[in-house]
Amino acid sequence: MSQQTVGILHPGSMGAAVAACAAANAARVLWCTEGRSPASAARAEQFGLEPVATLPELLDQADTVISLCPPAAAEDLAAEVASHGFGGWYVDANAISPERMRRIEEMLSSHAKAVVDGGVIGSPPVNGKSPLLVLSGPAPAVARVEALFVDTAVRTKTLGTTIGQASALKLAYASFQKTSRVLVALSIGLARAHDVDQELLDIASQRTDSYLAEPEYVAKTAARAWRWGPEMEEVADTLEAVGLPSEMLRAAATTLARWDDAKDGELTLTDALTRLAQP
Missing domain, CATH: 3.40.50.720 (NAD(P)-binding Rossmann-like Domain)
Incomplete structure (x- = not known):
């Protein structure tokens, strides 16, 4: 020991x-x-x-x-x-x-x-x-x-x-892992607003390893948004520091901010999408 x-x-x-x-x-x-x-x-x-x-x-x-x-x-x-x-x-x-x-x-x-x-x-x-x-x-x-x-x-x-290597790797991974789930929420929210969300999920389920086929992640993302939003801002800052565009990550942070009051809560998919549609 x-x-x-x-x-x-x-x-x-x-x-x-x-x-x-x-x-x-x-x-x-x-x-x-x-x-x-x-x-x-x-x-x-x-x-x-x-x-x-x-x-x-x-x-x-x-x-x-x-x-x-x-x-x-x-x-x-x-x-x-x-x-x-x-x-x-x-x-x-x-x-x-x-x-x-x-x-x-x-x-x-x-x-x-x-x-x-x-x-x-x-x-x-x-x-x-x-x-x-x-x-x-x-x-x-x-x-x-x-x-x-x-x-x-x-x-x-x-x-x-080198100090900074571990932080850079963490943010590089998070930039995909977390913004991809934000995009899932927007995709399902858009489809639901036009009453075609089940059709979207049917199409997505025919593909392998797609977050879009797992809508339960939307509610989980909403509950973690208070932590993930600031993390996306860190990714955006890091992108800018090396001359890469940061707008998508800033937008993901702004989207996550709509769920700030859902901190670690137990939400349904409907609850999460309803909050997402209300600035």
Whole structure:
């Protein structure tokens, strides 16, 4: 067993499940209760994470901190960690642009032993799911992170030593995986408005591996829109940074914003399409 003490920021559906996998190889896995919701507390308890009262208390005890939060909060959270002079290993596994990842490295570098760039590709590691955690950064630091997930449901892949590589791969994958589901919602919504949605699904079902033949994903997409929309903005920023057009990803983010109030809810297909048609 690794002797690392790990702090998770913050235990959302992905963060809590990833932290539980790390617990298999760590001495302790901590989370901070201050300002967190009852849902976060329930998840942390479900996965056996150890509570501490405040962020400074967590940072004092943790060797390695893993940040898994909504993309928009990643820099503010890193800045808060930096303000406390955290001197351990910091892993940012959020869906953010390489540019933002490099800014996070810079703000933490004066105190932290190392910063690791990470990205989770796939669903939370529960119910047989086995996501891939891609990593880049200083080799010794990356090796410490990999050691936390040996023989767990979280697979790891090291891409190199350059900060930004893992973030770029995560966003490249997300640009297709998530915008394709937004397009499904628009396709089905258009067909339903003209009372031909069943015909559309019949045609799509004749093709293999088509999201369009699986309308249940529309409701799932709506429930995740509050997280996916900001992620699409990160993809758009990253496209622009290398001279590629970003309009489609900006439009996907705008479309997802129509579902913001459906945060992690249980929606039917009809509910999701009704909200999509109402700005």
